[in-house]
Amino acid sequence: MLDDIVIGLEIHIQLLTKAKIFCNCSTTYFDQEPNTHTCPVCLGLPGSLPVLNQKVVEFALKTALALNCKINQTNLFHRKNYFYPDLPKAYQISQFDQPIAINGFLEIVPENSRTGRTIRVNRVHMEEDAGKLIHLERDGQIVCSLVDYNRSGIPLLEIVTEPDICSPEEAIAFLQKLRTMVQYLEVCDGNLEKGSMRCDANISIRESRTGALGTKTEVKNMNSFRAIKKALEFEITRQRRLLERSEQVLAETRRWDEASGKTLSMRSKEEALDYRYFPEPDLPPLTIEQSWIEQVKNNLPELPEQRKERFVIDYKLSNYDAQRLIEVKSLGNYFENAAQYYQDYKNLANWVLGELLRCSGEGNIAIESCTVSSNDLVELLQLIDNKTISGKMAKGIFEEMFKTGQSAADLIKKSGITQISNEAQINDIINKVIEDNPETVQDFNAGKEKAIHFLVGQVMKHTKGRAQPDLVLNLLKERIDKNS
Ligand code: ADP
Ligand code: ZN
Ligand code: MG
Numbered sequence: 001m002l003d004d005i006v007i008g009l010e011i012h013i014q015l016l017t018k019a020k021i022f023c024n025c026s027t028t029y030f031d032q033e034p035n036t037h038t039c040p041v042c043l044g045l046p047g048s049l050p051v052l053n054q055k056v057v058e059f060a061l062k063t064a065l066a067l068n069c070k071i072n073q074t075n076l077f078h079r080k081n082y083f084y085p086d087l088p089k090a091y092q093i094s095q096f097d098q099p100i101a102i103n104g105f106l107e108i109v110p111e112n113s114r115t116g117r118t119i120r121v122n123r124v125h126m127e128e129d130a131g132k133l134i135h136l137e138r139d140g141q142i143v144c145s146l147v148d149y150n151r152s153g154i155p156l157l158e159i160v161t162e163p164d165i166c167s168p169e170e171a172i173a174f175l176q177k178l179r180t181m182v183q184y185l186e187v188c189d190g191n192l193e194k195g196s197m198r199c200d201a202n203i204s205i206r207e208s209r210t211g212a213l214g215t216k217t218e219v220k221n222m223n224s225f226r227a228i229k230k231a232l233e234f235e236i237t238r239q240r241r242l243l244e245r246s247e248q249v250l251a252e253t254r255r256w257d258e259a260s261g262k263t264l265s266m267r268s269k270e271e272a273l274d275y276r277y278f279p280e281p282d283l284p285p286l287t288i289e290q291s292w293i294e295q296v297k298n299n300l301p302e303l304p305e306q307r308k309e310r311f312v313i314d315y316k317l318s319n320y321d322a323q324r325l326i327e328v329k330s331l332g333n334y335f336e337n338a339a340q341y342y343q344d345y346k347n348l349a350n351w352v353l354g355e356l357l358r359c360s361g362e363g364n365i366a367i368e369s370c371t372v373s374s375n376d377l378v379e380l381l382q383l384i385d386n387k388t389i390s391g392k393m394a395k396g397i398f399e400e401m402f403k404t405g406q407s408a409a410d411l412i413k414k415s416g417i418t419q420i421s422n423e424a425q426i427n428d429i430i431n432k433v434i435e436d437n438p439e440t441v442q443d444f445n446a447g448k449e450k451a452i453h454f455l456v457g458q459v460m461k462h463t464k465g466r467a468q469p470d471l472v473l474n475l476l477k478e479r480i481d482k483n484s
Helices: 054-066 168-185 225-244 290-298 304-314 319-327 329-339 345-362 374-385 391-404 408-415 423-436 438-445 451-462 469-483
Strands: 003-014 078-081 091-094 101-108 117-128 132-138 141-148 155-161 197-207 217-222 252-257 262-268
Touching: 003 168, 003 225, 054 101, 054 117, 054 155, 054 168, 054 290, 091 117, 101 168, 117 168, 168 197, 168 225, 168 304, 168 319, 168 329, 197 225, 217 225, 217 262, 225 252, 225 262, 304 319, 304 329, 319 329, 319 345, 329 345, 329 374, 345 374, 345 391, 374 391, 374 408, 391 408, 423 438, 423 451, 423 469, 438 451, 438 469, 451 469
Parallel strands: 217 252
Antiparallel strands: 003 155, 003 197, 078 091, 101 117, 117 155, 132 141, 197 217, 252 262
16 A cells, blocks of 8 residues: 655744743753742742743744744733643643744755755744653552652743654654754754653654545654654554554554653543633733834844855855754854864864764763864864874874863873874885885886885884875885885
8 A cells, every 4th residue: 555654743842031931930940959940820829920921922933933934913822721730720821723923834855865845834832831740660660759840831832833744754854953943043952852842743644545644643752853763663654554454543642662662552632622722811912013023033143054055155065064064053163163263174074073073972072061172173183284293193182182171282292193204214114114025015016006005004004103194105106216
């Protein structure tokens, strides 16, 4: 049976405002003592009243405009009613039929694909986060559940796509692009592991022949790109198997279980009706002036796409290198700081995308807190260019710089590992190598061009890699010519 994959995403991002959405409590909750950033409003105590944080609206506008959305100038907040211990009011203040923005889009280029795709954004709305439940387990059984309300009332934006996504790869491309964008906008840190960006994925299988949309399931609880991809792949296979056996896909919410690598049923899907939405009586309708929208639009920072174009034009980088450099804002900044003082941009990009990413990745260190500053890297590259050290030696030195925080010059001085460019010194070694390998020399003289590379290798070995290979090759050829 021919079929198509249909995916729509619902993404929640936590906004980086200082205060919560409806009260003055601080939004820092990670690693904090539980229930220390709370007040009557975010604890949902009777008689307390919400007051909308203006910064939340500004951040929502920035995001919605970057997503090419139409802004609704008249906004309403609604109560979404459900009962759960992490939701002290037993309703969440959210937006329903008059959200802040609708009808946007984002262009993506999935990995291993040459053509871009447009994914439509259905809506963007503001809401409050719930608290966090911590389950204490003994022998695999929950024995007690604790609740931390520090997260209660942290501002969220929900971004809902149309079901335009056709593969797990496209879903990942969309999420990666969105994450980079919110980081550039400085509205969210985009951290999936810590839950400041969360994604629910809706998936169904459409029969190509009839074109009719299939029943969808919603999968939650993935906290990395890898998990999202695996969960989508699992769910697609599960649904296909059901359909092949002419069984039904149930409309339900499923949970990704990292340990077993499966999605498990949580509950049957709730409908909007189940939430008994009604307008929040404690918040007046919000009117957003056109002048405010214009002001936010005019003050948008440079976005990833624009920066990429600039990198290609100004630094003559390939699309691929530019894309990788801009993907993480701090990496792009690192490159640009170095590029002010170092003009072999391609070489610089290779080092930033190669050694810097490798060392920071292995140590799980953020680019902005690396011990090797962009100036330190420039100094190292200049030492290669003026032939004080070889490129190969530089890699080892870079690793040392990364570990110890010392400068390239200091490390070179300490270890005395400068490159040997003294011809007399190299010639002594060449003499020895020629003496030790008469057959190879004969081979070379007999026309075997490749034989000389073995001899170069031998010289490099004797110098522990400190000689300049080009120089060694030239000197070797000269010497053999003279002898023959
Ligand atoms: P519901 O009313 O069930 O909540 P919505 O129309 O509000 O559904 O859509 C919720 C999310 O599900 C959106 O991201 C949307 O793109 C996606 N979606 C809708 N229909 C399908 C489908 N048949 N297959 C996959 N995703 C879908
Ligand atoms: Zn509060
Ligand atoms: Mg819906």
